Amino acid sequence: MEKVGIVGYYQVKPDLDAMMSPPEMIFNAVRGALDSAGLKRKDISTVIGCTNDYYDGKTISNAFKVDAGGAYMKDESKVEFDGAHAALYGVFRILSGNHKLAMIYGYSMPSCFNYEAVRILELDPTFDRTVSLLNSYSAGGMQMRAYMKKFNVSLEDIAKVAVNSIKNAAKNPSALPEAQRSDISVGDVLESEILCSPLRKLMYPILCDGTAAIILAPEKQSLKITDNPVWITGVGNCQDTYYLGERDLSISTSMEIAANKAYKIAGINDPKKEIDIAEIFGHTTCEDLILAEAAGLCEKGNGTSLLDGGPALNPSGGTMSGLTPCVCGLTRIIEAVKQLRGEATGYQISGAKKAVATGQVGFCAQNNILYVLEGGGN
Amino acid sequence: MAKVQPAIISSGFSEHASKRSDVNMAELVNEAVENCIQMANIDWKDIDFVINGNMPAFEGANMPELWMGDHIAAKNKPMLRVTTGGTTGGSVTIAGYYAVASGLYETVLAIGFEQQSCGDTAIGLASVALGEVTIYPDVGYDFARMRSNLGAGAAIGVASYQAMNYMARSKATEEDLARVVVQNRRNAAKTWWTHLKMPTITIEDVLDTPYISYPLRFGMVCPATDGACAILYTTEEKARQIADIPVYVNGVASVANEPAILAPNMGGAGQVDPCEQLGAMKSAELAYGQAGISFPNKEIDYVEVYSPFPNQELMWVERLGLFEENMAPEAYRNGITAWNGELPVNCSGGVNSTNAIGASAMERPAEAALQIMGKASNQVPKTVHTAMGHGWGGAINFITHVVMSDEPQRKWR
Numbered sequence: 001m002e003k004v005g006i007v008g009y010y011q012v013k014p015d016l017d018a019m020m021s022p023p024e025m026i027f028n029a030v031r032g033a034l035d036s037a038g039l040k041r042k043d044i045s046t047v048i049g050c051t052n053d054y055y056d057g058k059t060i061s062n063a064f065k066v067d068a069g070g071a072y073m074k075d076e077s078k079v080e081f082d083g084a085h086a087a088l089y090g091v092f093r094i095l096s097g098n099h100k101l102a103m104i105y106g107y108s109m110p111s112c113f114n115y116e117a118v119r120i121l122e123l124d125p126t127f128d129r130t131v132s133l134l135n136s137y138s139a140g141g142m143q144m145r146a147y148m149k150k151f152n153v154s155l156e157d158i159a160k161v162a163v164n165s166i167k168n169a170a171k172n173p174s175a176l177p178e179a180q181r182s183d184i185s186v187g188d189v190l191e192s193e194i195l196c197s198p199l200r201k202l203m204y205p206i207l208c209d210g211t212a213a214i215i216l217a218p219e220k221q222s223l224k225i226t227d228n229p230v231w232i233t234g235v236g237n238c239q240d241t242y243y244l245g246e247r248d249l250s251i252s253t254s255m256e257i258a259a260n261k262a263y264k265i266a267g268i269n270d271p272k273k274e275i276d277i278a279e280i281f282g283h284t285t286c287e288d289l290i291l292a293e294a295a296g297l298c299e300k301g302n303g304t305s306l307l308d309g310g311p312a313l314n315p316s317g318g319t320m321s322g323l324t325p326c327v328c329g330l331t332r333i334i335e336a337v338k339q340l341r342g343e344a345t346g347y348q349i350s351g352a353k354k355a356v357a358t359g360q361v362g363f364c365a366q367n368n369i370l371y372v373l374e375g376g377g378n
Numbered sequence: 379m380a381k382v383q384p385a386i387i388s389s390g391f392s393e394h395a396s397k398r399s400d401v402n403m404a405e406l407v408n409e410a411v412e413n414c415i416q417m418a419n420i421d422w423k424d425i426d427f428v429i430n431g432n433m434p435a436f437e438g439a440n441m442p443e444l445w446m447g448d449h450i451a452a453k454n455k456p457m458l459r460v461t462t463g464g465t466t467g468g469s470v471t472i473a474g475y476y477a478v479a480s481g482l483y484e485t486v487l488a489i490g491f492e493q494q495s496c497g498d499t500a501i502g503l504a505s506v507a508l509g510e511v512t513i514y515p516d517v518g519y520d521f522a523r524m525r526s527n528l529g530a531g532a533a534i535g536v537a538s539y540q541a542m543n544y545m546a547r548s549k550a551t552e553e554d555l556a557r558v559v560v561q562n563r564r565n566a567a568k569t570w571w572t573h574l575k576m577p578t579i580t581i582e583d584v585l586d587t588p589y590i591s592y593p594l595r596f597g598m599v600c601p602a603t604d605g606a607c608a609i610l611y612t613t614e615e616k617a618r619q620i621a622d623i624p625v626y627v628n629g630v631a632s633v634a635n636e637p638a639i640l641a642p643n644m645g646g647a648g649q650v651d652p653c654e655q656l657g658a659m660k661s662a663e664l665a666y667g668q669a670g671i672s673f674p675n676k677e678i679d680y681v682e683v684y685s686p687f688p689n690q691e692l693m694w695v696e697r698l699g700l701f702e703e704n705m706a707p708e709a710y711r712n713g714i715t716a717w718n719g720e721l722p723v724n725c726s727g728g729v730n731s732t733n734a735i736g737a738s739a740m741e742r743p744a745e746a747a748l749q750i751m752g753k754a755s756n757q758v759p760k761t762v763h764t765a766m767g768h769g770w771g772g773a774i775n776f777i778t779h780v781v782m783s784d785e786p787q788r789k790w791r
Binding site for chain 1: 380431434435436437438439444445448452457460461463464469472476477479482502503630632634636656773775776
């Protein structure tokens with residue numbers, strides 16, 4: 001695969017209640033991304049949005065986001081999974097050679113809808129939805145139980161990872177302010193409310209309003225736009241089977257397939273050594289570990305070792321810095337880009353050259369996507 | 379020009395009807411996928427990437443491909459969901475094109491479906507007729523008045539404005555509209571998968587039905603259908619091995635205009651005239667440009683346009699550069715667009731006869747591809763070299779446009 005450059009990005013500061021209209025949120029992100037790359041709206045040749053009609057409470061909600069997204073009279077489309085999936089469609093369009101500059105944005109406002117309730121509509125309507133036992137918490141709890149039992153991992157170990165993520169989020173200026181706690185301890189996590197045993201409240205992210213946008217361009221154009229592009233050198237995507245009972249929840253087959261595909265394209269043989277940064281989108285702290293293991297960043301069942309060495313796990317705080325549906329995957333890409341460009345002021349990992357960023361959708365990370373990113377200019 | 383030339387090797391349909399209560403969503407989609415894979419004579423394992431789409435709010439299921447995956451050849455495979463309202467099918471078709479054109483994936487299955495009997499389409503569309511709700515409080519519009527706007531109806535409310543504007547411009551009569559309906563429904567009777575099959579319908583029959591919203595009568599309006607459609611893409615090299623006549627997709631575009639329904643008075647923002655269609659013209663320009671077509675009215679042999687309402691069929695064939703402005707009604711009167719005419723339009727019966735919304739915009743390119751392969755149920759007598767499939771949706775602001783040919787894109791362009 002030819003390299004695709006990320007030449008600009010912008011995150012609207014996450015907020016529990018942003019007090020902005022959807023077009024304003026999207027406009028700010030798209031405008032910010034264009035400004036960060038020094039481009040104008042006329043330079044965009046295609047726009048891919050990521051919104052969800054159920055989260056917006058409106059049919060064809062993307063029809064009313066055309067002007068705000070900079071897509072007026074542009075070749076436009078929408079992906080309805082995660083922002084990272086929208087970026088995949090953007091990569092397709094750039095690689096095809098038909099387009100020279102792709103704007104990707106993701107948007108949702110959980111302050112206007114109950115995410116956990118709306119997620120029930122993702123369930124299979126004949127059985128799971130009518131029985132109504134499955135939700136984000138119960139799925140997260142079952143997954144965590146399966147992981148702890150299979151690999152003999154203690155609750156304290158997982159709490160340590162949560163503490164690490166929350167402390168990382170405290171250093172990240174673009175994290176949700178309510179999620180930033182530098183004084184947190186393992187005891188705090190273990191004593192927090194039980195959402196669904198053994199899942200604790202502080203192992204589950206806080207939902208917040210947010211928007212993010214990135215700009216993609218082919219290699220040649222990227223070098224003209226910026227001295228410091230970040231390259232997408234590999235991408236893989238895979239969907240697992242739906243029924244949780246048919247899956248081994250302690251591992252992630254889909255992430256394994258996705259990561260292998262991405263590493264093969266990017267020419268990475270030993271991700272443990274070659275990758276410096278891992279920005280993982282897990283719905284719970286435990287899922288972060290499962291996905292990081294499936295992505296080959298450490299041995300299976302040994303995810304907690306990432307705290308001691310190897311690729312840096314979620315230096316931005318990951319989802320513990322605030323989770324916005326439809327945006328989170330894009331945020332992970334942006335955080336990895338910041339590290340590779342040396343723009344992560346306050347939480348910069350020195351000498352970061354290669355990173356992975358993931359996105360997902362579905363219960364217990366059913367559909368995963370993984371990007372391999374490499375630093376450019378310096 | 380795409381670096382890898384994508385080609386359609388087969389397209390499949392499910393049986394369409396107003397209520398497919400004999401199957402659930404996954405089974406309905408599976409019918410189309412099986413039909414598509416059988417025609418291409420390949421194995422499920424050969425599919426590298428699956429793209430799916432439907433109208434999100436109609437069945438009350440968010441991202442149904444998550445639980446349908448195993449039934450549509452997507453287990454342990456990459457999967458993407460693309461939805462853009464009425465153009466969903468077209469957008470999925472275009473996404474399939476790009477997945478192959480990127481060079482990342484070889485064989486790609488694109489699926490569009492709708493099981494409208496699972497939900498209430500009119501309720502789903504009502505929130506579209508309301509425009510961007512967040513601006514209402516800003517202009518001092520309260521909820522009760524907002525609700526009264528539902529009187530504009532769902533799709534028909536918008537379409538009747540469009541029909542009036544078109545009739546005023548082109549001097550088309552109600553009889554002209556009925557003529558389009560008769561052509562479509564008679565064509566539908568000759569295609570196996572369609573919904574409203576009316577082989578003996580006449581213009582008088584159509585004009586004898588009551589108005590729903592002037593000038594559109596009950597007999598002119600599309601049905602609500604359950605159905606699914608699938609298209610299989612692969613690269614040029616592989617297509618030559620698999621298919622007798624591969625259909626090369628040479629131009630795609632999906633240009634977004636600003637939404638036509640935004641202001642509280644339903645007047646639209648900048649898009650004052652809903653039959654002006656700047657987006658469609660720009661889309662056509664882009665797609666024809668990619669495909670190297672300079673004279674669409676001469677170079678294109680077969681057309682499938684997305685027209686739930688007959689006035690739209692007349693409007694689209696003009697806006698997409700196939701006829702001079704305001705000349706379409708005359709062309710229909712002279713039989714140019716008939717099955718055996720110079721430029722056959724919608725020989726599958728079009729959306730006017732079958733409207734499974736998420737699939738409709740995909741059935742257009744799918745049927746156009748079958749006409750090039752010579753495998754359509756209602757195969758036209760002339761040889762089809764170049765064909766075009768079109769879709770519209772959103773708040774009449776989305777357009778999808780797919781241009782295909784039996785020849786790959788000429789490399790010297």
